[in-house]
Structure formats: structure tokens, C-alpha cells
Amino acid sequence: MGIDLGTANTLVYVSGKGIVLQEPSVVAIDQDLKVPLAVGEDAKKMLGRTPGNVVALRPLRDGVIADFDTAELMLKHFIRQVHEGRALVSPRIVIGIPSGVTGVERRAVMEAASQAGARDVYLIDEPVAAAIGAGLPVAEPTGNMIIDIGGGTTEVAVLSLQGTVLSESVRVAGDELSESITQYMKKVHNLVVGERTAEEIKIQVGSAYPTHDDDEVTMEVRGLHLLSGLPRTVTIKAPEVRESMSEPLAVIVDAVKRTLERTPPELAADIIDRGIMLAGGGALLKGLDTLISHETGIVTHVAADPLSCVVLGTGRVLENFKQLERVFSGRSRTI
Numbered sequence: 001m002g003i004d005l006g007t008a009n010t011l012v013y014v015s016g017k018g019i020v021l022q023e024p025s026v027v028a029i030d031q032d033l034k035v036p037l038a039v040g041e042d043a044k045k046m047l048g049r050t051p052g053n054v055v056a057l058r059p060l061r062d063g064v065i066a067d068f069d070t071a072e073l074m075l076k077h078f079i080r081q082v083h084e085g086r087a088l089v090s091p092r093i094v095i096g097i098p099s100g101v102t103g104v105e106r107r108a109v110m111e112a113a114s115q116a117g118a119r120d121v122y123l124i125d126e127p128v129a130a131a132i133g134a135g136l137p138v139a140e141p142t143g144n145m146i147i148d149i150g151g152g153t154t155e156v157a158v159l160s161l162q163g164t165v166l167s168e169s170v171r172v173a174g175d176e177l178s179e180s181i182t183q184y185m186k187k188v189h190n191l192v193v194g195e196r197t198a199e200e201i202k203i204q205v206g207s208a209y210p211t212h213d214d215d216e217v218t219m220e221v222r223g224l225h226l227l228s229g230l231p232r233t234v235t236i237k238a239p240e241v242r243e244s245m246s247e248p249l250a251v252i253v254d255a256v257k258r259t260l261e262r263t264p265p266e267l268a269a270d271i272i273d274r275g276i277m278l279a280g281g282g283a284l285l286k287g288l289d290t291l292i293s294h295e296t297g298i299v300t301h302v303a304a305d306p307l308s309c310v311v312l313g314t315g316r317v318l319e320n321f322k323q324l325e326r327v328f329s330g331r332s333r334t335i
């Protein structure tokens, strides 16, 4: 089994079956009874809509485990769901985790997977898994650059010979882009919008680079008007949404440029030939590949299925275990 334990989404791949689960990394908990009410999609629908005694939590924030107990609960829930309640037959699990997590958190993730019934737990850094899932030849002696833009972190890495030659991780990614839209709506339109609405704006009319028909793209946004205190609908245009995201986008572009500046010349030459690969849900932001190409002068591609790259990578590693044995950043075995 391969798992992408992401800030925004968790995906599970089962050898021979493919991706069997794709759910938001959200857990809703009844605080009075201390029991989970919902996990995944059902819990995400509750974000910002819960009564006093219920909290909808995202246990991973900014690429790290913010709430370990809830993360463990979620991981166990998903593993059991995939196995339809049956006990695991001591399977091997490969888990993709953000490269910024600490040693303690790595052990905690392995522990949670062991408790859910896994015998051999292997950890793989998300950029490495994303590169494998995007089909980059990471085992060859050639430089590959991957930018994995998730919910909480953007990880930029240069890989060669199954290893990370250099990498940089910034805690600015998809969620921060949505948050900038929230701030903009409040400041310019006096409209308070929730996390889900801000994400919808980003997906529907957000872009990183201008197109000729930009001005015609608009969206009606509902929220709470700050001055009247009443619900109101406001029409926004694509260029203002792009402008509202300019700061976090600049942080991402700077991280890419800094990594390129540190890349050894032979590998840099490979990257110029092969281009840069974008993965993670953030890669779906319209025009982001064009922005990065424009800023770096290097052709930039978006992976075929950016949201699934990490989990597909864990799956490929599972299915080619002997050839890709050196890609792991942690492992544990329960006897």
C-alpha cells in the first residue's frame, strides 16, 4: 500500500489496483464525546459550519503534523477503510511525507502506520515520490527538477541517481494562495469569505499569468459584508484575483530561482534540456507553468495528474521495490 499523507488531501494506492482512496485530510470531532464524527470529504464539508461542540480539524498544517493524535486517527481510519474493516495481512506501506517534518514526526507517522497493522513502514520524501509519479527518470545520472506545490508547502528539489542533490521547502503553497484571496476580499470588497469559498475563487478564476481574455472572466462571490453585517454577493474579476496572489506567488518563484542558483553546472545543463516539472494540486493554478518559464527562462511542464503524483510515486516504488530501494528517507519493521 502507498499513501500520500498530505496537508490538503490523503491518497492511498494499492498494489495491483491503483488509487483506491482520495479524501481531504480533515477530521470532524465531537469535543464533548471525544469521538470522530466524520473523516475526509464528509468532514471537509463541515469546515466552518460546525456547532459549538464539533470541530473540523486539519491535522496537518504547513507541511507538518500540527495535531498528532488526530493525524494518527485519520491515517488509521483511511487504512482500515481501504481494507474494508478487515485486518491487514502485515502489509508493506510506503508513505510520502513532506520533507520538512522532524525526526520525531517521522517516527510518529511510522508508529501510527504500525498501529494500523503495517509490518514494514517506509517513508519517502514527497518531492522524490512526486518526481517518480510524474515519470521522471530519477534513477538515472541526470538532473531532474521537480516543484511540488501542495496545500501547505512548496518543495523544490533537484534529483539524480535516486537521491536528492539539493532541495528547498517553503511554507507557502495552495493554502496561502487561498488565504491571500480571503485577505483581499476583506480589504478591498469588505467581504468576509470562508476557506472553501476562497479556494473556489482560486480554482475558478485564479491565475498566475495574464491571458488576453482575462478581463471578461468574472465570478459572483457570496460572503458576509463587513459594514452592513449582512450576506452579500460581489462580482470579482480574474486580474484582481491574480494580483491578490502576487506575494505568495513571488515567494514560490524565488524558491525556484534560489534552488537553480545552487544547482551544480552539469545538473543545471540537464534541467535546461529536460525542463522543470510541476506537481501537486497547486500546479493546477492556471498560468503557473508560464509564470515559472517566464521567470527562469526554462521550459516548465505540468505533470499529467498533479494531484496524484506523490501517491503514484509511492505505488511505483512498491511495484519496483528492488530497483528503487535507495529512495527512502526512513523505515521501520515490526516483528
Ligand SMILES: Nc1ncnc2c1ncn2[C@@H]1O[C@H](COP(=O)(O)OP(=O)(O)OP(=O)(O)O)[C@@H](O)[C@H]1O
Residues within 6 Å of the ligand: 004, 005, 006, 007, 008, 009, 010, 062, 063, 098, 126, 149, 150, 151, 152, 153, 154, 173, 174, 175, 178, 199, 202, 203, 279, 280, 281, 282, 283, 284, 285, 286, 306, 307
Ligand atoms: N484547479 C486548481 N487550481 C488551483 N489550485 C488547486 C486546484 N486544485 C487543487 N488546488 C490546490 O492544491 C492544494 C492541494 O494540493 P495537494 O493535494 O497536492 O496537497 P497536499 O499533498 O495535501 O499538501 P502538502 O504537499 O503541502 O502536504 C490545495 O491548496 C488546493 O486548493
